[in-house]
Amino acid sequence: MGRMNPNDLPPHPEPVVRVRGLTKAYGGRTVVDRLDLDVHAGEVLGLIGANGAGKTTTVEILQGLRRQDAGEVRVLRLDPHHDADRLRPQIGSQLQSSGLPDRLRVGEAVALFAGPHASDGGALLEQFGLAGKRRSPYAGLSGGERQRLFLVLALLNQPRLVILDELTQGLDPAARREVWSAVAQLRDAGTTVLLVTHELDEAEALCERVVAMRDGRVMDQGTPAELVARHAGEVTVRFGLTETDLTTTADALQSLNRLPGVTGVTRERGQVAVRGDRAAIAHVGAWLLGTGRPVPADLRVDVPDLESALLTLLDSDGSDASDQKGAA
Numbered sequence: 001m002g003r004m005n006p007n008d009l010p011p012h013p014e015p016v017v018r019v020r021g022l023t024k025a026y027g028g029r030t031v032v033d034r035l036d037l038d039v040h041a042g043e044v045l046g047l048i049g050a051n052g053a054g055k056t057t058t059v060e061i062l063q064g065l066r067r068q069d070a071g072e073v074r075v076l077r078l079d080p081h082h083d084a085d086r087l088r089p090q091i092g093s094q095l096q097s098s099g100l101p102d103r104l105r106v107g108e109a110v111a112l113f114a115g116p117h118a119s120d121g122g123a124l125l126e127q128f129g130l131a132g133k134r135r136s137p138y139a140g141l142s143g144g145e146r147q148r149l150f151l152v153l154a155l156l157n158q159p160r161l162v163i164l165d166e167l168t169q170g171l172d173p174a175a176r177r178e179v180w181s182a183v184a185q186l187r188d189a190g191t192t193v194l195l196v197t198h199e200l201d202e203a204e205a206l207c208e209r210v211v212a213m214r215d216g217r218v219m220d221q222g223t224p225a226e227l228v229a230r231h232a233g234e235v236t237v238r239f240g241l242t243e244t245d246l247t248t249t250a251d252a253l254q255s256l257n258r259l260p261g262v263t264g265v266t267r268e269r270g271q272v273a274v275r276g277d278r279a280a281i282a283h284v285g286a287w288l289l290g291t292g293r294p295v296p297a298d299l300r301v302d303v304p305d306l307e308s309a310l311l312t313l314l315d316s317d318g319s320d321a322s323d324q325k326g327a328a
């Protein structure tokens with residue numbers, strides 16, 4: 001409890017993480033290639049990208065676990081390699097799944113990991129739904145409970161930065177949701193979090209900003225909604241026109257085509273497909289209500305997500321990568 005909550009301090013003029021020109025090669029193969037990255041105080045930043053994009057290597061360098069070949073890295077204004085001893089207590093990072101002995105009880109793990117400035121472990125266990133598990137051995141916990149325990153341990157010493165790598169890998173849908181809600185609590189409390197994930201629904205649900213990497217470089221970055229708007233296809237609204245509408249189908253298609261945000265209207269297997277931006281959804285809805293008929297039972301809206309944006313981005317030739325490379 002001894003220390004002031006870092007989130008109560010005036011805004012940090014410097015980002016919590018500042019990386020410029022980070023480069024790392026293994027055996028002559030460059031896996032992180034002149035990477036620029038900022039993580040700002042209080043944000044949840046997601047690092048996303050294909051397998052082997054260099055995400056884990058990057059976060060390991062940030063934690064002083066690996067050393068870069070070139071480039072500047074500052075974490076909380078410290079050099080992770082030279083200032084490792086000062087930095088380590090300020091970073092909370094999740095353990096790998098084999099990280100605790102099977103017989104260690106939850107309460108014992110908390111006591112073991114608590115440093116001199118640790119917060120109230122009991123309150124954290126309560127917050128993450130583990131208060132009733134204090135006497136359970138690690139081996140007896142479910143996958144979701146283990147990950148939530150790792151979060152408790154990562155937060156125990158009041159870190160100024162939390163780094164989470166593949167937090168929900170291998171968890172069932174219910175356990176993923178439990179862990180997501182634990183991370184959402186961190187986000188809502190203003191904790192700075194760097195989250196490495198393959199799960200794009202996870203990035204969309206939790207991250208205020210995402211950085212998409214490929215081959216060790218930043219392809220693009222922004223809010224999930226910005227990446228979707230830039231790279232994913234359009235929204236499509238589909239519905240069937242009833243028999244009585246048939247005489248006026250051509251008029252209907254024309255008037256739909258004139259709605260704001262609509263870029264095209266086609267007929268597909270007896271349905272009308274209206275394509276456009278997000279605003280088009282609202283206008284088509286209003287148009288349907290304006291017909292005075294019941295809302296079509298087969299009305300369906302397909303909104304592109306971060307996954308389709310990333311797939312498009314990773315498929316692209318990367319020629320715009322250098323424009324997007326600068327950190328926000």
Ligand SMILES: Nc1ncnc2c1ncn2[C@@H]1O[C@H](COP(=O)(O)OP(=O)(O)OP(=O)(O)O)[C@@H](O)[C@H]1O
Nearest residue numbers: 026027031049050051052053054055056057058198
């Ligand atoms: N110690 C190592 N020695 C040699 N090559 C390595 C080492 N660690 C990682 N690599 C290689 O570096 C590349 C980047 O790996 P990294 O784990 O950083 O990527 P990633 O984006 O986290 O990928 P993933 O999503 O698959 O975990 C990969 O091709 C990987 O095989």
